Amino acid sequence: MSLGDDCHAWKKKTTDVKDQYDFKEVLGTGAFSEVVLAEELKTMRLVAIKCIPKKALEGKESNIENEIAVLHKIKHANIVSLEEIFESKSHLYLVMQLVSGGELFDRIIEKGFYTEKDASKLIQQILDAVKYLHDMGIVHRDLKPENLLYDSMDEDSKIMISDFGLSKIEGSDSVMSTACGTPGYVAPEVLAQKPYSKAVDCWSIGVIAYILLCGYPPFYDENDAKLFEQILKAEYEFDSPYWDDISDSAKDFIVHLMQKDPNARYTCDQALQHPWIAGDTALEKNIHESVSAQIKKNFAKSKWKQAFNATAVVRHMRRLQLGTSNEGPTTQAGEGSQDVDGGADSMSNCTFRCHPTSRV
Structure with a gap:
């Protein structure tokens, strides 16, 4: 199934978005947009609205149109959905499904018990979602733990894939060859600047599975050139003692x-x-102590731009439950602040983001 000719059939409601949604607090800011927590007036349902000034889109229209075209077609239980699009004279507003369960690493750290089976179930959900994308001819190109968020605070909450700013529709252009993504998760063929395919997403899922089982990345070096050399050679190990108890x-x-x-x-x-x-x-052996210790050591929050500020959502929802929704500070950019633009603008120059520190 291909996206076909109706990529741009999503164009936009021209009614005032604030006639239908009550804007609450800012969840995060990016290079040319911000995401706001909002409540649908009719249903009182919370959503996330990505607000993009049209002035900021000048020269970047193709990036945002690509993201919208991709998101508009996607309906999957494990992928954050785009629900509506509004347009005013000055802004574009993307109404997104709100996922409020927090980030993958945070949840693993908070657990007292965590096993290979838990990791396997997480990877299965990711594989199901990415298979769906691939069947539609969509390659994500930036799969990483920071783009994996829990749908809710429930113990058995499903995992959700977010951030489609780098996604590519296969066949919509020439063969994919642009070097983009996040260093530690990028497949060797991307770094080698060779034409590549949806197989790059499968490599990234392998890297994510590796991290879920030990808490540190398979490739690590403070020097980007050395990091890339490791990836190009696919040089990684199952180090002792971290992998001794893994099947x-x-x-x-x-x-x-x-x-x-x-x-x-x-x-x-x-x-x-x-x-x-x-x-x-x-x-089903408990590997929580080792994995969570390594995650804390290797994935310092300050080093990452988040898919969105899940902490702010959770805090807001707790205030709502306590009946004090008007109290408390709004989110400050920098406290787990998001790259709300999905990396589309910053990545157009093929610059890579920072990588985690070595566990040593």
Whole structure:
């Protein structure tokens, strides 16, 4: 299934967005937009609204139109949805599904008990969502833990993929060859500046699975050139003692996704059939202490631009429950502030974002 000819059928409601939504607090600001927590007046349902000044779009129209075209077509249980688009003389407003359960790493750290089986279930949801994208001819190109958010605060909440600023519709242009993404998650063929395909997303899922099982990235170096060299060679290890208690099946799953040759790399279909996902080979031993300690050490919040400020959403919802929704400070940019533009503007020059520190 392809996006086809109706990529731009989404154009926009011209009624005043504030006739239908009550704007609350700012969740975060980006290079050319901000995201606001809002309440739909008719239903009292909370949403996130991405507010983009038209002046800021000059020269960047193709980036935002790409993101909207992608988001408008996507309807999947594990992908943040675009619900409505409004246009005023000065702004574009994207009404997005609000996910309020917080960030992946935060939830893992907060758990007292965390196992391979938990990681396997997370990866299965990601694979299901990315398979859906790939079947539609969409390549995400920037899959990473920071773009994975929990739908709600419930213990059994599903995981959601956000941030489509770098997504690409296959066949909508020439063969993909633009070097973009986030360093530690980028496939070797991207760094080699070779034409690439949806296989780059499968590599990134392998990297995410690796981190979920040990708490640190498979590739790390303070020097970007050395980091890229590791990735280009696909040089990574299952270091002792961090991997001593992890199953051979989990390691086999990662090895099949983190293949240097994209033609030998597992597809989402193949990965979903692997015993570590589809079978019962994922262990249920508690690995929380080791993994959470490594996450704290290797993924300092200050180093990352978040997909959105989930902390602010959670805080706001707690205030609503307490009946004090008008109290408390609004979110300050910098406190887990988001890259609300999905990286589309900053990445158009093919610059890479920072990478996590070494665990050593």
